[in-house]
Structures are given as structure tokens and as C-alpha cells.
Amino acid sequence: MDVEPLQIPGAWLFTPKQWPDGRGVFLEWYKAEVVAEVTGAPMPVLQANNSVSKRGVVRGIHFADVPPGQAKYVYCPRGAILDVIVDIRVGSPTFGRWTSVVIDDEERRAVLISEGLGHAFVALTDDASLTYLCSTPYNPQREHTVSPLDADLAIDWGVDEPLMSDRDTAAPSLAEARDAGLLPSFEACQAWYLQARGQTEAR
Numbered sequence: 001m002d003v004e005p006l007q008i009p010g011a012w013l014f015t016p017k018q019w020p021d022g023r024g025v026f027l028e029w030y031k032a033e034v035v036a037e038v039t040g041a042p043m044p045v046l047q048a049n050n051s052v053s054k055r056g057v058v059r060g061i062h063f064a065d066v067p068p069g070q071a072k073y074v075y076c077p078r079g080a081i082l083d084v085i086v087d088i089r090v091g092s093p094t095f096g097r098w099t100s101v102v103i104d105d106e107e108r109r110a111v112l113i114s115e116g117l118g119h120a121f122v123a124l125t126d127d128a129s130l131t132y133l134c135s136t137p138y139n140p141q142r143e144h145t146v147s148p149l150d151a152d153l154a155i156d157w158g159v160d161e162p163l164m165s166d167r168d169t170a171a172p173s174l175a176e177a178r179d180a181g182l183l184p185s186f187e188a189c190q191a192w193y194l195q196a197r198g199q200t201e202a203r
Contacts, residue, residue: 001034007099009092010114010189011085012038018108027108029075030133035112041196043071043112047134053081053123058148058162060120061086061171065142066184067192069115071135079128080104083111084155086118088146090178091186098155116189120148122157144182145171 002015014034016027036042051059061084064070074083086098102124103109113119121130148155148164150173177183 001028001031003034003038006085006101006111008085008087008094008097008117010117010193011099012112013101014110014112016108016110029077029108029110030073035073038112039114039197040193041198043073043133044135045073045133047137048131049134049138050129050131052127052129054163055123055126055128056159056161056163057123057128058120058157058159058164058168060084060168061088061118061146061148062120063088063116063118063144063146063184064136064139065144066116066188067195068136069184069189069192071115072113072119073110073133074103074113074119074121075108075110075131076103076105077108077129077131078105079123079125081121081123081128081130082158084120084122084148085111085113086120086146086153086155086174088118088174088177088183089116089186089189090183092189095186096153096174098153100155114189115192116184116186118146120155122159122162124158144177146174146177147171150174
């Protein structure tokens, strides 16, 4: 499995080796030891989610309070999505920046997103299925969202009229979320990463 850091620190792209034959294909899409080697600590998997979306559906930008936050390992077993990671950690050198990567059922890549980062995606195909392993269970009291249509973020979704939930449609901008004290701080995230590792250097 090849691993590549993305432009937002704390996010990585995993490309598995595939073994095709006359019956189909086999691959290992998640390996705990590889994740631990990359991040410096094992990722607890306490919940596994799956969503199925029509073409043009945008979900996010979602995040959870840190600590403990929620790390996600995201995989697309069917169809294709554009996965978007946003640095919403106040005080981060890359605060307000975002990066994106296509994950689909051909290259079968996966994305690991550390606690404190914002996550969103747009479905590029009908019935795009997204499976993600989560380090903590869903806790609605600690979950938040930032508008995926925030003009300051200027994320290019490639969709003229994205389909979104009422919650995401009504979400605050990044600046509004920061002013309301909803965003995690870079310092708190770094401290949490250190605690997870039990070491003295941040990942």
C-alpha cells in the first residue's frame, strides 16, 4: 500500500495494491499497521458508516469537537466522489485552505483525515457509496458543520446546483463558526495528537 501526504497536514491518501484475475479483483483497503506507522498511533475504529448519494449531492463540511474529535478513514467501494479536506483548525499555518482528491471504485484509494479537520464530498456518479471508519462514535452534541458554499473558501464542487441537507444549507461560514467559538484550535489538536501518540512530537 502506497501512502502520500496531502496538502493539508494531517490528511493522507492511501493507494492499495490490487490483484485482478478472471474472477474479479482483491485488495486490502485498510491496514491498521500502515495507519499507525503513518500517524504514529493506532487508530481506534469505534464506528463504521456508509452513505449512498445521487450525483451532485454535497455532504459537509463536517467536524467534531476536539478533544476527542473524530478521525475518519474514507473509502469509496462504488461510484466516484470528490473528497474535500478543509483545515478549520484556528491557528494552523494552513487555516482556511482545502484540498481535494477523487476516490472511486477503479483505483480504490482511501483518505485518512485527522481529528480537527473538516470533511466534505460531492458525489460524481449516481449511487456513489462512501464507507468510512471512525475513531469515535457519532455524538450530535459535539458535531458541527461549516457551509460548503462559503464564498471565502471558494470550493469548486463542479456542480451548478448541489443537493444538500437542510443542516448543511443553513451552516455558518468558516468566519462565522470561528467567531462563534465552534472551531477547534490548532493547539488543542496538536495536544490531542500528542496524547494519542504518548510522545513529545506532533504528527
